[in-house]
Amino acid sequence: MKVLITGISGQDGYFLSKLLYSKGYEIHGVVRRNSSMSVGNLNFLPQNIRSEIKIHYGDLTDANFFAKLLADEKPDEIYHLAAQSFVGYSFQNPSSTYDVNISGTLNLANAVKDYSPRTRMYFAATSEMFGQPETIPQNENTSFKPRSPYAVSKLAGFWTTKTYREAYGLFIANGICFNHESEVRGPEFVTRKISLAVADMVRGSNKPLELGNLEARKDWGYAGDFVDGMWKMLNYKEPEDFVLGTGEIHTVREFTEEAFGVIGIRLTWKGLGVNEVGLSEDGNILVKVSRDLYRPLESDNYKADYRKAREKLGWKPKTKFKELVKLMVENDLKSSK
Ligand code: NDP
Ligand code: GDP
16 A cells, blocks of 8 residues: 655654554655755654655645646555644744645645545644634534634635545545644644753753743644544545544643643742743742733634544544653653753
């Protein structure tokens, strides 16, 4: 079986490559060129896996690139993971977010339709499409009310793939994934920002961790569990949409407390709003709140109802919240030694 992964250098690309390698796939990945020719998280893969991956340099916004790639390779499966994936950046750069996430998805869907219609395609949709949901938990029937340029772009991608599925009979499955994190999560996402800061403090840094909205409520799972759900979607009998998440809800504050707990520090909080600080037992300021890190609009209140994935795909998350925080902090402690 031949697979093409867009976004192979990102977090999910790393875990998916490992999974599909273990299943015997021939792996092709799309990487965009950069001046240092760095291949991101591909560098962390074991050498035997890394050396077998065939890289195709190209950009999502280049329709000709995808047309030729699909005509040449005709993969059995495509996992379309590549995206401008950071919500905060999408508020500052909505146009490029739309170009990459909307046109990029359209380019790929067109290439599948025109050059490789038997290919099964996965599209990485997101719980962010729910915006600020009024009903908890959320599932495939919850209404979408996106509240960031990122979420708008993903909803456009989602409707594009659904339309192509129905209009042209393509096998395209959408994963409506809730937040998933790991030891290779991008450093600007709040979970990794916290785990990296905690590890830095163990190394001797005196710089407090600056955060925005401590009350944001998210459903955080482990990326390694999620890629298995993606694979199951493409190997299900019908192309459908599935929610993947944990069904657990936690705040940024809880994540922070848990992360400091891993290194034996019990945080206490003092002050309110942007004046709030997190203190160690001996009164050192370890966490500060910054107004600049609040978003123009928050999207939270997320809790996944993943019953459909459990019942139809036999998928469920394995890693609990506390384990996730521990593995991220311990990994950053190891790599910062
Ligand atoms: P990452 O940000 O880690 O990876 C994104 C990937 O997309 C990187 O490989 C990046 O390349 C690539 N990319 C970005 N722009 C382009 C472009 N113009 N052309 C080609 N490649 C490009 O994301 P994750 O792995 O965490 O997420 C995978 C997908 O799932 C994304 O689409 C994301 O939006 C979605 N998603 C993620 C969730 C999560 O919690 N992780 C939740 C729900 C959905 P480079 O290395 O060069 O930057
Ligand atoms: P997202 O859910 O894809 O936007 O992932 P993030 O990790 O970027 O953000 C998760 C939540 O943490 C959001 O509700 C943010 O508002 C909140 N948050 C609070 N402080 C920070 C911070 O310093 N950085 C980031 N990235 N998010 C923060």
